[in-house]
Amino acid sequence: xxxAPWDVAARIGQLAASGELWFNAGMTLMRVGLSFALAMAVxxxxxxxxGRSRAADDWLNPALIxxxxxxxxxxxxxxxxxxxxxxxAAIIAVALNKIPLVTVMIREGARxxxxxxDEMARAFRMAPMARLRHVVLPQLAPQIAxxxxxxxxxxxxxxxxxxxxxxxxxxxxxxxxxFSSFDVTGVLAWALAxxxxxxxxxLCLLRPWEARANRWxxxxx
Numbered sequence: 172x173x174x175a176p177w178d179v180a181a182r183i184g185q186l187a188a189s190g191e192l193w194f195n196a197g198m199t200l201m202r203v204g205l206s207f208a209l210a211m212a213v214x215x216x217x218x219x220x221x222g223r224s225r226a227a228d229d230w231l232n233p234a235l236i237x238x239x240x241x242x243x244x245x246x247x248x249x250x251x252x253x254x255x256x257x258x259x260a261a262i263i264a265v266a267l268n269k270i271p272l273v274t275v276m277i278r279e280g281a282r283x284x285x286x287x288x289d290e291m292a293r294a295f296r297m298a299p300m301a302r303l304r305h306v307v308l309p310q311l312a313p314q315i316a317x318x319x320x321x322x323x324x325x326x327x328x329x330x331x332x333x334x335x336x337x338x339x340x341x342x343x344x345x346x347x348x349x350f351s352s353f354d355v356t357g358v359l360a361w362a363l364a365x366x367x368x369x370x371x372x373x374l375c376l377l378r379p380w381e382a383r384a385n386r387w388x389x390x391x392x
Contacts, residue, residue, distance in 0.1 A: 174356040182360035191345075196365055199334065199341040202258070203327045206265035210322060213266070214273025215315065219307070221274065222281020238271035243329050251337050261333045268329050273318045280314030281307075316381035320373065327369055 186192035221228040221235075247264040254260035284307065292302045308315075334343025342365045349357040 179359045202330045205262045209266040210269035214270045218274040218277025222278040243268045256337045265329045276314045276318040280311045
């Protein structure tokens with residue numbers, strides 16, 4: 172059975188007043204942020220290389236397919252076994268589950284880059300970093316924004332599983348304790364509180380950044 176909405180709201184208020192919500196949500200948010208940054212950096216680099224080089228794509232594609240299909244739970248368990256029950260294992264496990272998705276989206280965007288802009292960059296003898304900043308990345312802005320928004324939603328769910336299995340704090344750990352006592356009100360309170368945090372991040376950070384990144388397309392039109 173589902174608890175009444177006011178019961179869930181009251182529990183959220185109690186958790187916020189006690190400070191328990193802020194500490195555990197902060198720990199989860201820290202893991203989400205570090206895993207997100209690592210996954211985006213590695214995934215963008217791999218996707219750009221695979222999209223621009225046919226040889227690299229042929230060589231790395233089998234590993235990419237494996238990464239897309241290995242269950243997240245398997246990756247988490249293996250990281251905990253190989254690295255240990257620590258923050259490093261937790262962050263790497265989450266990032267490894269997100270990197271293939273980012274790589275695929277950036278690779279498809281890199282394959283669709285306009286060749287005339289590449290020719291212009293070569294004609295003006297732009298340095299590699301200048302070409303990346305002013306020619307490549309603006310064209311990849313929609314794919315980067317899409318992978319970021321899809322990735323943040325995927326990452327925080329995987330972080331909860333990581334905390335459920337092997338951490339001593341965080342939203343996932345608290346849900347694990349409440350699951351043991353069949354406390355549905357508490358589970359919903361923690362889940363809805365953190366969903367609210369992620370919604371605020373999407374509205375206040377990701378959407379404005381996406382609009383700013385795509386502004387040059389509107390100006391060009």
